Amino acid sequence: MLYWVENIKHLRSRKGLSQKSLADALGITRARYSKYEYGLAEPPIELLLRMSAYFGVSVDDLLSSDVTRKL
Template identity: 45%
Template sequence: MELNERVKLLRTEHKLTQEQFATAIGITKASVSKFEKGMKAPGRETLEKIADYFNVTTDYLLGRSEEPELTTEEDKIVSEEGKNIMAIIESLPEEERKKAWEQLEMYVNYMKMKKNN
């Protein structure tokens, strides 16, 4: 299955119009239409927004995997990366550490808000 087919399948499975989906990820309805017709491929940032919105991997969208979610092994890798990021943040001087945690918290809150819409 091609990228355009996967995007359309996910959108229709979630009972979204092209306009609703476009608004949800911050692009135009025309762009969604072009993606679904295979006339245009989404850029990296938009591809990530699509994956985040539908809670699937970019590899799934690109047809590199038939599994929409991370495997157990992939999840372990992601968890290790999270631990590494936390260690880096904790090694920063106090003021920089506070700023890093604030930025991370803002990002997480943004993603939660986006998923709830």
């Protein structure tokens, strides 16, 4: 299962952020971020590291667990 897709949607929503505002915070375009959130592309490790730091979760949790049950 692609946990990271649902995880980034949940974490973004939980913070009340738009795709554009999160993309800006991560230093990418909204279109690029949208592809990740819809599972159309996979983020590079550098971006996964930025996402995990931004949301305060480990990369392992971001990729391989359901964070909606932990947070």
